[in-house]
Amino acid sequence: MKKKAVAILLVILLVLLAGCKAKDDKAVSSNTVTIRFSTWDTASQLATYQAVIDKFMAENPGIIVEAESVPENYEQKLFTTAAAGNAPDVFLWWNYPQLLSEKVIIPLDQYVGTLIDESLYYPEIFESSRVNGVLYSVPNIPTTRAMFYNKDLFDAANVAYPTSDWTWDDFVNIAIKLTDRSKNQYGFVTEYNNPYAVQQFVWTNGGDFIGSDGVTVDGYMNSPATVEAIQWYADLVTKHRVSTTPSSTSTMGGPTEMFKTGRVAMIESGMWQLNEFRKIFNVGTVMTPSKNGKRVGVMHTSGLCVYVNTKHPE
Secondary structure, three states: OHHHHHHHHHHHHHHHHHHHHHHHHHHHOOOOEEEEEEEOOOHHHHHHHHHHHHHHHHHOOOEEEEEEEOOOOHHHHHHHHHHOOOOOOEEEEOOHHHHHHOOOEOOOHHHEOOOEOHHHOOHHHHHOOEEOOEEOOEEEEEEEOEEEEEHHHHHHOOOOOOOOOOEHHHHHHHHHHOOEHHHOEEOOOOOOOOHHHHHHHHHHOOOOOOOOOOOOOOOOOOOHHHHHHHHHHHHHHHOOOOOOOHHHHHHOOOHHHHHHOOOEOEEEEOHHHHHHHHHHOOEEEEOOOEEOOEOOOOEEEEEEEEEOOOOOOO
8 A cells, every 4th residue: 555655645746746846847938838637537547647648748848738637626626717717728528419509619620630630439439429510528548348357266166167158148157156244245246336337238238318319318217128228237245145135235345346356256347457467466357248149338438628728629
């Protein structure tokens, strides 16, 4: 923990020093442009951004980029600064319609082909940054969701690692083999308050939450396919008992903490925790299970947006 704390302090110090240097440079040259960049990332991920920023500033000596890490209450703080007319020039976001309704960001289509190279991205990823055909962000680190599993627990239980051709039934059977309630160990952990965790199971089963018009719920949220998938997900707790109850999950610190401490053998998530998992135990990844030959996944995306009141949109 001390090493981790020192590492975080060093990163913060580097960012602060970069900020101090920016202020010194700005004082030296009246032509210097300062751009504020905000992210919810911290530690190693923030250090990665800073490395990119340092390279950019080296290639563009007239531009200073100040990185701001806001790991807590990111959304609230962004809207507060926007309301005060002092939001960062560039910031990470994901829910673009929300920003459009508040008139916080600008469209970026005019920069495609010059400052923005669309060919660098898969079409599906680039399209995720559009709203009604208009580009509002530059894609940033997309990730699909996958099943992470603790190889050490699998080995101890003499259970074969899952492969990408596994099915819902295979998943349940494996989770049962890896559940040992006498040791407070479970094969899987459900997430009752995270729609992303159940969304792909609903889609894989042919269900949905809302119509393509973005408004209609009746006939989708309550369709037989959606109900069946959610019931299957709930049965992991109530019937098969391969997952803790919501209250127990909360008591144990949540799904991620349970996985890190060996309380659960499998967890379904995105890539953001992978490097941390690797430092703790032998971790494996596999695609989520299919049903009747069908598998539909979830992709998380975020993008770099430009504040509507920035003085330097280019």
